[in-house]
Amino acid sequence: MHDILFTFLAKYVSLTTEEMNAITSLDIIHTVKKGTTLLKEGQQSKESFFVLKGCIRTYYIIEGEEKTTAFYTEMEGLTPHCVMNDTPSEYYISCVEDSILIISRADMESEINGRFPKFETLCRKLSEERLAIQQTDFDLFKTSSPEQRYLNLLQRRPDLIQRVPQHQLANYLGIQPQSLSRLRARILEKKQ
Amino acid sequence: MHDILFTFLAKYVSLTTEEMNAITSLDIIHTVKKGTTLLKEGQQSKESFFVLKGCIRTYYIIEGEEKTTAFYTEMEGLTPHCVMNDTPSEYYISCVEDSILIISRADMESEINGRFPKFETLCRKLSEERLAIQQTDFDLFKTSSPEQRYLNLLQRRPDLIQRVPQHQLANYLGIQPQSLSRLRARILEKKQ
DNA sequence: TACACTCGTTCACTTAAGTTAAGAAATATT
DNA sequence: AATATTTCTTAACTTAAGTGAACGAGTGTA
Structure with a gap:
């Protein structure tokens, strides 16, 4: 399973065997059944999600109704808003299909970032790229x-x-x- | 002018005098007149913008009509999509008001990032935070x-x-x- | 098998946004 | 100051989305 991940990461940085082992040893790859709720409204989780296989969605419950606002599929990931600013989550995250995910905690990330600067570069590039894409998606939606x-x-x-x-x-x-x-x-x- | 910047940056990382000097010596602060075009459609710029004072906007020209999709005001910034993926820009950026901006080139950033890992942490945090905000803004728009x-x-x-x-x-x-x-x-x- | 439940579609009706055009108000230009 | 230009508003009409209800298909459960 890790080979899919490393093939993807190779697009952004070249990792040494040691660095790959560090990532592998974190044991962050999980198999998750369709319908599983990964994050609930009100929860104050520190977990980020990255989809290796499958599909997850974010949704709000507004006046008793589910409102799905985003889907994440292969090689897409999200860090929930609540992880960033230490507030209860406003939305839910759940599995649309049986999926294989990377689930990482904020403290694990900062530890790895400290040990391997290259990993920080990777995270920066990924989120900068994602941000640029998100902006143009939003623009297209508006227009x-x-x-x-x-x-x-x-x-x-x-x-x-x-x-x-x-x-x-x-x-x-x-x-x-x-x-x-x-x-x-x-x-x-x-x-x- | 730099004091406004460093006050803002202090929220994310604490910088040494040396690091502050490195940033200051880049000479990246510019005063820009209202109406100035900072990026044109088709251009392949490597410049990112951060607003210290004033307001800038991104807009498309679709069937001859300007379509404004985003505004950036004090302490907000953007790295255009074209900077990320080396393609001609699909949109324009221009000044809504007389503004004071940080205009940085991609190569300057990677040089500073290489010299000061702390700066990379800063960029990562800023773009991760911005991404999370952008996502919830988009969600609110959709619903x-x-x-x-x-x-x-x-x-x-x-x-x-x-x-x-x-x-x-x-x-x-x-x-x-x-x-x-x-x-x-x-x-x-x-x-x- | 029967029953309940969810899901997608269709319909009739309501409401609001798109469109085209015109005119008033504010800005810029000469 | 007079004129042109842009910006904002209003109105009439068209089109599409929101809403509430009904129906059949598919799924799951007792």
Whole structure:
């Protein structure tokens, strides 16, 4: 399992055997069953998640309703807001599919960062890159209509449409599930 | 001017005099006039921006129209997407007000990062924090109607509504300028 | 097998945003 | 000061999303 991880990391820094062993010895790779809740609202966790295989989602419960706002799939990760600023979490994280995850605690990270400066470089690059992507994603969202957003998703992440329930997709697109159904019917009509 | 910067940085790491001098000697603080374009579409710049005073914005030109997607004010910064992945920029950056900025080039950063590991820690923390904030902002955007988004902005960044033109605010809220006018009139009506 | 539950779709209706156009107000230009 | 230009608002109309309800398909459970 670690080879997938190291292949990915090689894109950002070249690690020595010693450094790889240090990471391996942390024993941070976990197999998680579909539906498992990784973080609950109100919890003050220090855990970050990185997806090696599978899919996880973040969601809020607003007026009793689940509102899914993000999906993370292979080679994507997130550090929850509550880890950064020591506050209770505002959202939930759960597994959309059976998944293999890296679950790391903030204290483990800072220890490794201290011992291997290269690891800090890695974390910096990863979060800088992720931030730049997140910004352009947000920009695209703002400048698109719901229908365009769905068409963008079809192009950019067709897999998501297959592996995720419609009502979660609708939240993710910022609309109601009924509107997504209608919108899809509209697109199909246009094609013919 | 540097004192404002160091006061801000002190929240993340404690710097020695030597480290502060290294930063000061880079001569990266610039005064920029309102309306100045800092980055153009198609350009392949390596410059990052951090606002000490004033306000800058990112915008796209889509079908001949400016679409403002983000504002950065005091103690906020951005590394454009094009700096991260060596591609021509998809957007513009320009000054909303006369501003004082830190403009740093990627090569300067990596040099300082190499010399002072502490500086790398700083950059990592800043971008991790910014990423977490950006994520929850995006979440709030997705789960809100345009009217709610405007009310949120009123609460969270009332200054922006004062210092920024309406049509740019409208883009930022993901709606047409006319819709923003209407929506504001509607809110005023409700109050009475 | 029967029953309950969730999920996606469809419909009718309501509400709000997009669009086009026009005019007023504020700014900039000559 | 007069004119042009940009910015904001308003209005009428169109289009699409929100809402509430109903229905069938699929899933799980007793």
